[in-house]
Amino acid sequence: MGDVFQFMKLPRNPGDKVEAQVRKVEFKEIYRPLHSVDAADQSARCLSCGNPYCEWECPVHNYIPNWLKLVREGRLFEAAELSHKTNSLPEICGRVCPQDRLCEGACTLNQGGFGAVTIGSIEKYITDEAFKAGWRPDMSKVVWSDRKVAIIGAGPAGLACADVLVRNGVRPVVFDRYEEIGGLLTFGIPEFKLEKDVIRRRREIMEGMGVEFRLNTEIGRDVQIEALLEEYDAVFMGMGAYRYMKGGFDGEALPGVLEALPFLINNIRQRMGTLPADEAPLSMAGKRVVVLGGGDTAMDCNRTSIRQGARRVICAYRRDEANMPGSKREVTNAREEGVEFLWNRQPVGIVQLDNGSLGVRLAETRLGEPDARGRRNAEVVPGSEETIECDHVIIAFGFQAEPATWFDRQGIATAGNGRTTASANTPYKYQTSNPKVFAGGDQVRGADLVVRAVFEGRQAAEGMLSYLQVW
Numbered sequence: 413m414g415d416v417f418q419f420m421k422l423p424r425n426p427g428d429k430v431e432a433q434v435r436k437v438e439f440k441e442i443y444r445p446l447h448s449v450d451a452a453d454q455s456a457r458c459l460s461c462g463n464p465y466c467e468w469e470c471p472v473h474n475y476i477p478n479w480l481k482l483v484r485e486g487r488l489f490e491a492a493e494l495s496h497k498t499n500s501l502p503e504i505c506g507r508v509c510p511q512d513r514l515c516e517g518a519c520t521l522n523q524g525g526f527g528a529v530t531i532g533s534i535e536k537y538i539t540d541e542a543f544k545a546g547w548r549p550d551m552s553k554v555v556w557s558d559r560k561v562a563i564i565g566a567g568p569a570g571l572a573c574a575d576v577l578v579r580n581g582v583r584p585v586v587f588d589r590y591e592e593i594g595g596l597l598t599f600g601i602p603e604f605k606l607e608k609d610v611i612r613r614r615r616e617i618m619e620g621m622g623v624e625f626r627l628n629t630e631i632g633r634d635v636q637i638e639a640l641l642e643e644y645d646a647v648f649m650g651m652g653a654y655r656y657m658k659g660g661f662d663g664e665a666l667p668g669v670l671e672a673l674p675f676l677i678n679n680i681r682q683r684m685g686t687l688p689a690d691e692a693p694l695s696m697a698g699k700r701v702v703v704l705g706g707g708d709t710a711m712d713c714n715r716t717s718i719r720q721g722a723r724r725v726i727c728a729y730r731r732d733e734a735n736m737p738g739s740k741r742e743v744t745n746a747r748e749e750g751v752e753f754l755w756n757r758q759p760v761g762i763v764q765l766d767n768g769s770l771g772v773r774l775a776e777t778r779l780g781e782p783d784a785r786g787r788r789n790a791e792v793v794p795g796s797e798e799t800i801e802c803d804h805v806i807i808a809f810g811f812q813a814e815p816a817t818w819f820d821r822q823g824i825a826t827a828g829n830g831r832t833t834a835s836a837n838t839p840y841k842y843q844t845s846n847p848k849v850f851a852g853g854d855q856v857r858g859a860d861l862v863v864r865a866v867f868e869g870r871q872a873a874e875g876m877l878s879y880l881q882v883w
């Protein structure tokens with residue numbers, strides 16, 4: 413047992429942040445890695461609570477205090493082994509989870525005002541350093557079965573499903589329409605939150621474990637679902653949620669008004685060198701940009717615009733800062749990098765001004781009574797409208813799941829908002845209404861978080877292993 417008062421002697425340190433002036437011109441992760449001494453010292457701040465709330469709030473229920481103890485004792489490979497027992501992508505969750513709303517928000521030290529243990533940074537540290545030191549998942553005891561599983565979608569849900577299957581002797585084949593694995597980890601989340609090398613390394617590790625990726629292959633276009641159902645014993649769908657949600661006001665189709673995800677993907681592909689020849693590179697250099705929305709996607713559009721050299725970036729959101737859906741950490745980062753926020757503003761239209769610029773018409777809002785989910789609805793204040801002049805508007809109102817064209821043909825049921833029906837409560841976890849087909853992640857939950865997609869991919873793999881009688 414270390415010093416139980418370490419948390420009072422040593423302040424929380426999640427790793428140094430690159431200065432705003434430096435980071436706002438580069439597409440690199442903004443948190444510097446923890447040194448091994450700092451990782452051990454920070455781990456020693458953990459109180460090893462008997463009933464750790466952090467574990468409960470972590471969607472994959474990581475054994476947090478246990479791996480913190482291993483880091484404190486310098487037992488890196490054992491920490492990596494333990495961390496992978498519950499999480500297929502720990503180095504990625506450590507980077508992108510909104511820890512302030514999950515594990516760290518629930519940490520007893522946070523409740524007591526001492527600053528939470530830096531759980532996310534240490535989770536990232538464990539896998540990054542273990543990989544560097546040569547640790548690899550131990551596949552030596554795997555007994556291979558002849559069962560065949562196809563996975564549609566190489567996002568976190570599909571990758572997590574593949575990870576659990578392969579560790580249990582089923583070699584999955586993962587299909588994705590994109591040229592690289594990762595789903596929104598690659599083609600959505602910008603490099604200043606998650607550098608693409610991290611995903612490439614994960615791909616190498618997974619291929620080394622026996623996972624096969626067939627990229628640039630869209631199911632329903634290049635390969636039909638019927639062919640998969642014929643060739644494989646079961647299919648997992650982790651196809652995400654990509655239906656763009658419109659604002660429903662005038663002017664959304666004006667030139668210069670952009671949808672968030674194509675803008676982000678365009679930027680990422682420019683940097684990866686994979687922008688299709690028929691797609692023009694988008695740039696906000698020298699432009700005045702208004703981003704509409706208050707979630708993670710909006711923050712990523714703000715900060716990408718800043719890095720592209722935008723003259724001014726304003727982010728408008730219809731609720732106040734306390735009621736925004738995105739991570740507080742990302743708002744702080746965006747603000748430090750020069751993004752201006754207009755809270756309590758609802759867009760009511762976009763117009764082309766006489767001088768050729770765009771004008772975003774924003775009305776002030778006030779918060780009404782909480783709805784059934786406890787969120788307070790924004791109500792427009794009459795007569796409060798103002799127009800903000802700009803060159804580009806980026807709309808980031810979120811995404812919904814949608815059924816694929818083959819769902820009816822294959823008897824796959826959907827719930828409200830196009831979400832595929834599957835849950836932990838079906839006879840085999842995450843089985844859809846077609847017994848051979850399983851599903852998880854954003855496709856089932858609607859747009860959500862990486863770590864929840866990981867959880868559902870893992871759960872579905874367990875359901876499939878029971879269904880296939882491998883277990």
Ligand code: FAD
Pocket residue numbers: 508509510564565566567568569570587588589590594595596597600601602605629630631632650651652653673676708709712852853854855859860861862863865
């Ligand atoms: P996806 O990641 O969307 O992956 C689905 C994959 O399926 C894609 O690769 C797609 O190409 C493939 N696919 C779909 N249909 C087919 C088909 N027919 N054939 C072949 N392949 C197909 N979450 C966080 O926790 N932290 C963050 O900071 C964060 N930031 C985000 C920023 C942005 C801009 C966005 C859009 C989302 C962000 N999220 C964040 C949410 C998170 O990325 C998603 O919840 C998560 O990626 C969902 O995982 P998934 O595997 O269900 O789907």
Ligand code: SF4
Pocket residue numbers: 469470471472473474476499505506509511514515516531532535863
């Ligand atoms: Fe926290 Fe996310 Fe890691 Fe769970 S997976 S411990 S919520 S950072």
